[in-house]
Amino acid sequence: MPELRHSIAQHYHERTKYDPETIASKNKGLDWSKQPVPFKEYKIGSAYDLKPYIQEKPEAFVDNTDAQWWQRLSRLLFCSYGLTAKMPSMGSAVYLRSAPSAGGLYPAEMYIVSRGTPLLPPGLYNYQCRTHSLMHYWESDVWQKLQEACFWHPTLQNSQLAIVITSVFYRSAWRYEDRAYRRIFLDTGHLLGNIELAGAVTNYRPHLIGGFVDEAVNELLYIDSRQEGAIAVLPLADLLDMKQLPTGRTALPSATETNYPQIPDGELLTYFHLRTQIQAGTTGKLNLPPVKQEKSLEDKYNFPFCEKIPTATKPIDWGNKLEGLEVTILKRRSTRAYSGEDLTFEELTGLLDFTYQPQNYIDQGFDHATDYFDLSLIQTFIAVSGVTGLEAGCYYYAPKVQELRQIRFKNFRKELHFLCLGQELGRDAAAVVFHTADLKSSVAQYGDRVYRYLHMDAGHLGQRLNLAAIRLGLGVSGIGGFFDDQVNEVLGIPGDEAVLYITTLGRQR
Template sequence: MPDLQVSIAEHYHERTKYDPETIHAKSQALNWEEQPIPFKSYKFGTSIDLKPYLSEDPNRDGWWQRLSKLLVCSYGLTGAIPTSGEPHYLRSSPSAGGLYPAEVYLISRGTPELPAGLYNYQARTHTLLNFWESDVWTSLQSACLWNPVLEDTQLAIVVSAVFFRSVWRYQDRAYRRIFLDTGHLIGNIELACAMTDFRSHLIGGFADEALNQLLYFDPEQEGAIAVLPIADLTQIRENLPLARTALPTAPKLDYPRIPDGGLLSYFHQATQIPHNPNAKVNWKVPEAAEHSDKFNFPFCHRVSTFCDPIDWEHDLHGLEQTMIHRRSTRAFSGEPLPIGELKAVLDFAYQPQHYIEQNLDRSPDYFDLNLVETFVAVSGVTDLEDGCYYYAPKAQELRQIRFKNFRRELHFLCLGQDLGRDASAIVFHTADLRNAIEQYGDRVYRYLHMDAGHLGQRMNLAASHLGLGASGIGGFFDDQVNEVLGIPQDEAVLYITALGRCLHRASRSRQR
């Protein structure tokens, strides 16, 4: 039997770590004949074409234009890579390996524009497929344990995961990447709502089985991951107060020996919330919701990160274009990054209150940012000494904890990817996993990775708008990251975002 003092979340995290001594022995050759299609199809339903509403034609219905923009900026197709067969489509939200495990559903309570029912967003054709015509809002409220945000809203987005799309490549570790990808998508939805006079409210505490049944999922293949009620800010009654986003589960300490290949499924089932429509939930936001700086290293070098906010242009046009044209960087030039640009990336990710005048949400929903910490390994930033820094978002400063250029070590830590070696700065998101489990139970593993992905997506967009390159990295030697960079050992590494100059952009700059 596994160690009964270790919860299933800790067990999963240890089992799915990459280790330099075992990674090659555990790696499996991909069966390309089984590569999953990243689009869901239905044999029935009625399609609503959203493409005509992408234009700014003032004669078209404004509500439909807003919804069309919201969906295309969140998860729509933005490009295609030619292959010998069907092109490999790119989307506005990044995904590990370009596998796109997430599906997006829209639930309507019944509005003058959209009849009550269930809709799937068909990204390939930018259409809404109505596959169930019925009033299911009360069932949604019950599955969400009567979250008060659903009392006055009329629409809700549900994000699901089709597990095998990621499992095909990443095996049991895919669970981490699924929730990081969902965090990217949540970040896009939040920002796209700000551009379209909507406001998304995040719900991570729901009865999994009830929600899966509502959407007719085969739970072995697909599961609900997050619910986002969408408030229409043009309607006064939908300007809603914030509510608690995360609910706890009891830690699971007693579980059998789980074979490789079955760990993801078992872990997902073990972190579900049972359906109790009579449960009394305190949905009030906890008073200590403000992020506090966890580490205050004595006598360390401190660098302020105060800076002017990024200008997203009139009506957030610059943000919209960035979301559509963003691409993950495949190679960095190794050239230095101006310190002001690193500060701006951190500012947009962590200081949303600086963007109120640009009509962005001053308090976007996360699950619990107090649980997520940030470290930055600097290898080439002007006016900033090389080394590893802790980023203190409340104080808005970088605190140096290691004095060294880590390019060679970062190349190793990132599984030999040149991105790790050539980046100017690499951001690490971490969490004290045991402490997080004490607060929220094993379900917190979902929350942590979605929050890390959300922060990573804000950094992606900020970097792209500034003309920088950014790439999320979900594969790394977990324990060695802490040892090499001096990150406290009880901090579990969740996600990495590499920042730097794109190789092709640097080449064009030299040519000019």
Template structure:
């Protein structure tokens, strides 16, 4: 058994850190012939082709309009946008980025029974942009029970469930893949949020549910796939609005596991995920610790540090958010930067879209999008090349809307090293680091906090992705880095566990 009272979440995070001394052992040769398929197939079920509804010609027919909104929502969320030829299996790119192009998520839909979709279970087939109706019985009451009778499910007819097929990522990234899977799912949540706004749905994010009940509803093989999030979809077309106040929190804690056996490499991911599950169907047994009011204030407010305001006007996505939809569909991860500077105005716009959702109302976006708990996420920015902004490490204070410099230094070479020698770290104008106090998060939400933290970090990362593409900048997320050295180099407190890095810069253009 473990010899210290260390939560399995903390144990997992420490075990899956990259270290300079051992990183070579992580770079094992891959057997490409054994790479899992990134598409799930169903041999039975009725298929609904959604491709025809992407055309504008259906806009005058009311029923077709409903199909068009659903079709556009799904293609914005996780649709295919390109096919890249390789020496082996082609690489299919989607609207949401994924580490290594492995796309571990699956998107399911549950219908209560609508004019479009009969009641039952559906899987989104991204390779054909279709929905396959693989189970025709009503399961909505089972979904409600699994989600602790969440009130939002009383007033909605559709729900999306995102799942993770673990082996798709573990094949390459081994036990550390769990981090990347949650970040990738966070990217998907960002797309779902914005795709819903474009198509007149309001998504309500549910993170607290009885995991095994959801698995049974979807007929998942628990050894291969597991539910990660539930999103209830409220139709807000024709001025429909929610008729009650949704619950303030839709996440619950899991247990904190401190008594666990030695776990072999290769088995840690599966063991850890099971430890994050909620198993008890009685929500009254759960309690979430209340936050200290002082913790709700922006941190690292040193009296003499350089402070730079980031207040700016919100991005204009044009009528009907058409520019946002086009940005989602053309998004690509940048492969190389020129090393040229960003402007301070560009950085301000990136931060505004990512963190200042109160400004969304000016652009027809939801000013109160759902996250799990952003109070647990901290943001640091390493500035290497931003015009009118001194080089160094800054803490971003979202409530005050300002950057607070905590270290003076040009970090280009160190960032190259921290990002495992990737030139993206060296040549970017700025790198955004999302961190969290892991012990504080576990105390609040149990080991399941690890999911919530990485899902929120990925969600924020996708906002940065889309804002950067809209501004004609380069952007790429990095999930592989030397964890401890990030804190040392940037001067970030050691209790801040690094979750995710997003690089931003001027992209190199191919001739």
């Protein structure tokens, strides 16, 4: 009989931690002959070319309503996941996209499910990044199957289009092995952030669904669930045709598994993913808690005797009709090196304001309530090394009252270099943001599937930080590889908080 352990989510997290004493033995090197291709191809299907609609300005289609519809959809997809640069690499080329991805591996795939519109017949479409086109590979009405798989989610009742995000696991696992599961969902979070913001630019409102019958969605898309799996479903409200759709639950719980066998290295990712799935026929067995209301006006941590610094500030200006947002999405790049120069306190508070205070941006055209799975589970800590007017140290960010609460008094540049696996980005950044979550408590609420939700929400927050930094002319780069336990010990982050993601901020070299 296998011994009783923590949940499989907690077990996975412990197994995939990086540790200074063992990381060298796990670095086996990459087999470049097996490097995956980050694009999906279809030999059969009908292609809908979207390039003309991003090559022309909106004014070109002022008298053509059909072309206006296509242009909006074209811009939505291009700003979400389109190819924005071509970089030479080892005798070939790496194509960069509007959403960042660890190692440039891009495990996510985007599909469009059409209920049937005057311009987009019912069926299944894959977004082809290389050609900026939609491949219509299945021509039939599958909308009811999607509704059934999503437990008749109310946002699917009146919408006509839905985006489905999947992951091709090997694309990321080739490099990051079992720990790739973390990065896959961080990358998906980046993409979700882009879809949300691109929707604001193009008058679409994506509604996030994370609770669905996995195998039913996989079968609907005709994908091989051993290689690829559905991650998120996003019905699109066309704000030019309808008002906001009725809201529904973004996250549903899965089972919690505590009795599992010994799982060899290399098989942990696949095993864990299967255990986070929701099975058909379980709606009556999920014992769903009521949708959580705001429990308290207080933030989670209020450390005694810590200094508290207000962060309320003037919102970032995104330009007339969000023109600055679209430009920022398309020119975003991950910073490769920082100069070590300071940020201003106003720059740091501007980054926090856009990321955590969406209510301050409604009058600019942003949505009033961004969809996350459960943002109350995510905590934010910031290691400050160089911010003018702010003492070096580690701070807890309290978003509800908008203040920084200092918990450690030290410049951690040297330690951050070590914690980020020797990456100079950690050492030279002016501030380093850590997103964390109490994994045990989170599993108690949502089962093992919460591991997906936590990392997607952390990636979504990270993408908002990315874009705010680029808008302010700053450098920014996410880090998914770090010494997990040592981060808590060095910075004073409570031990119950599992570190999910790191975002470095500074001035580019």
